[in-house]
Amino acid sequence: MDLDQLAALRTPEGSAALAAAARVAGGDPLAAAAALRSAGVPAGLAAAALTQAELRRRAVGKFGPEADGMFLTRPGLEQATRRVVADRRAARLHAAGVRTLADLGCGLGADALAAARAGIRVYGVEADPVTAAMAAANAEAAGLGAWFTVECGDATAFDVSRVEAVFCDPARRAAGTGRRIFDPNAYSPPWDFVTGLAERVPRTVVKVAPGLDHGLIPAGAEAEWVSVDGDLVEAALWCGALAEVPRRATVLKEGPLLNASGRAGVPSYQPYQLTGSGEIEATVGPVRRFLYDPDPAVVRAHLVAELATTLGGNLADPSIAYLYADERVTTPFARCLEVTDVLPFSLKRLRALLRERRVGRVEILKRGSALEPERLRRDLKLAGDASASLVLTRVAGAPTVLLCRPVPG
Incomplete structure (x- = not known):
């Protein structure tokens, strides 16, 4: 887009073209362009309006309802x-x-x-x-x-x-x-x-x-x-x-839908903050009953050790940011899974265990594993009506698979 096109979009004719483009955005682009031309919108103005309408549609996730009135570029x-x-x-x-x-x-x-x-x-x-x-x-x-x-x-x-x-x-x-x-x-x-x-x-x-x-x-x-x-x-x-502080992990989680009056409407977010030096290391120990998968903000801030302290947890491998603890602790900084089985990685053994448990659906998480999850999913040849979470990781340097189930809440 150039300055002339932007100026054209800000005229009454441009506003009308933007409104028309908004009604057809998200569908077939050729059909949308034809609809605007058939409504008498010049080709150049129609193209600019459709581009803006599509960008505004994508921008709602970032900006909320105000995206409908913004002017945008793809890189911006x-x-x-x-x-x-x-x-x-x-x-x-x-x-x-x-x-x-x-x-x-x-x-x-x-x-x-x-x-x-x-x-x-x-x-x-x-x-x-x-x-x-x-x-x-x-x-x-x-x-x-x-x-x-x-x-x-x-x-x-x-x-x-x-x-x-x-x-x-x-x-x-x-x-x-x-x-x-x-x-x-x-x-x-x-x-x-x-x-x-x-x-x-x-x-x-x-x-x-x-x-x-x-x-x-x-x-x-x-x-x-x-x-x-x-x-x-x-x-x-x-x-x-x-x-x-030296390091901070800020975790924003969506809360109730509220508008400015506190009634249902725009999503609100609850902030949670973990701080620390980012320089201490968590202790290393065994796999325990509960696995905690830290939020990526915690991992990137190098605050896994600080989180381990609040959970009473440890790493099972010094280079893998999964934490393990004996107790279930509610935290906004990590997802919790209950570990039911710990196996040295073997496709044959894992397939046999899942067949025995009648597991037909798996969620696959990984840290420190070179395995490609979708290929593993095909190789497992799943059948059954149960579900499970598989965690591909390392324990004390050894390739390991953990069979887990999510913990509610």
């Missing part, structure tokens, strides 16, 4: 922060006393809009002209134009002395191709600029990929990993006065 949507995560970050910034914020590389404005909703004045900088224009349009659509303004330019040239805090989400996809960038030095803005912000601004937050090498975490920074309903979605570095 992929990198944009989920609203529940952005809102929690904005609330933490506001609680820390931040009232003015620079969003360097603001993209489509997801984080800036959250900060603006929290009562923080945001100055956004975005290098791509179309994305910058979309971010401004999104602020206007949300009624936050007075709180969030965008300039198109070089984030590294912004005068950070104008604000109390800085947020930076460096682009991790190559311009033009959309390919993911794994080398932080190739981010935009570059990594040395991003990490240098903490030395210039007392309160700095940097959004990073969840797979960030711990060796790249600046000294004194708090590294936080965030999951939503079991999916690891991002990591952030809280620097300077914003750092509270």
